Amino acid sequence: DTGVSQDPRHKITKRGQNVTFRCDPISEHNRLYWYRQTLGQGPEFLTYFQNEAQLEKSRLLSDRFSAERPKGSFSTLEIQRTEQGDSAMYLCASALTSQSEKLFFGSGTQLSVL
Amino acid sequence: AQSVTQLGSHVSVSEGALVLLRCNYSSSVPPYLFWYVQYPNQGLQLLLKYTTGATLVKGINGFEAEFKKSETSFHLTKPSAHMSDAAEYFCAVSDNLRGANNLFFGTGTRLTVIP
Numbered sequence: 219d220t221g222v223s224q225d226p227r228h229k230i231t232k233r234g235q236n237v238t239f240r241c242d243p244i245s246e247h248n249r250l251y252w253y254r255q256t257l258g259q260g261p262e263f264l265t266y267f268q269n270e271a272q273l274e275k276s277r278l279l280s281d282r283f284s285a286e287r288p289k290g291s292f293s294t295l296e297i298q299r300t301e302q303g304d305s306a307m308y309l310c311a312s313a314l315t316s317q318s319e320k321l322f323f324g325s326g327t328q329l330s331v332l
Numbered sequence: 333a334q335s336v337t338q339l340g341s342h343v344s345v346s347e348g349a350l351v352l353l354r355c356n357y358s359s360s361v362p363p364y365l366f367w368y369v370q371y372p373n374q375g376l377q378l379l380l381k382y383t384t385g386a387t388l389v390k391g392i393n394g395f396e397a398e399f400k401k402s403e404t405s406f407h408l409t410k411p412s413a414h415m416s417d418a419a420e421y422f423c424a425v426s427d428n429l430r431g432a433n434n435l436f437f438g439t440g441t442r443l444t445v446i447p
Contacts (some may be wrong), residue, residue: 222375251432258341260422260437261376274433309375311432318431319364323375 220244222324230330231300238296239327243312248331250293251321252285253309261309267293268315279304300331334413334425335361336406338438346446351395351410352443355423365406366424366435367397376422382406383429391419418445 223242231237244248248269253261264283265275269290278284282300287293297304307328311321339354357363363422380391387399393416397408408422423438 237350238340249431258439260439262437263435266431273431277433281356290368311376313432317368319381319426319429319435320378321368321376321432321435323368323370325373325375 222310222312222322224308224324224327226327227325228328230332232332233302234299236296236298236300237295237300237329239308239310239329241293241295241310241312241324243292243310244322245291246314247312247322248290248315249318250287251311251313252293253294253311254279255307255309255326256305264295297329300329302331305311305329305331334363334427334434334436335437336365336423336425336436338421338423338441340441341439342442342444344444344446345413347415348412351408351413351417351443353408353421353423353443355397355406355438356404357406357423357425359425359427361427363403363424364429365397366426367391367395367400367406367408368422368424368437370420370440372419372420379408379421413443413445415445415447418443 251266252264267287282298307326310325311323365382368376370376382399426435
């Protein structure tokens, strides 16, 4: 499978716990994006990387959210001290810089905070 | 700032009937417009896009959309629905092609195809 893969598919956690999600982009894609999607809404941009550089993080939802892409390949999104309002689908997408508007999305990680 | 409005969160059509999914945009600059589709248990994928030039753009699986500046619309159509078209469709707008950080999605329209 050469698409974008996300792990885990589902995550159930208790309020206050930390969670980390992983995204493996298409191998030749140097751009990687994180989005959040809540019920009845479209994807909402959070942050993105050009290779290992995080080019925008101002739209991360709070300082509890952080993302890394240490070697310019896979990326992780961490949420610390989760809250019930963090419950959502977290989507990862990748793209070539030359076609940066053509996103390839993973199937997402569904987070439920109890 | 850019935004899109998708009229109708759910649309049902009979197999073989015309599919029309509506999208209106708001943009202070010439927009770039996109339709993405999400099939069950799959990630979103690009269906078609309008950047510049021809206002009628064709996408995959027989879909097309027409950019109408006067109506600020970018409606998605397909002449004859197929069962495999059942999915959720998202319209999106951007003010540039340099990156998807300025890509704003609508709330989506779920298409059901009735046999």
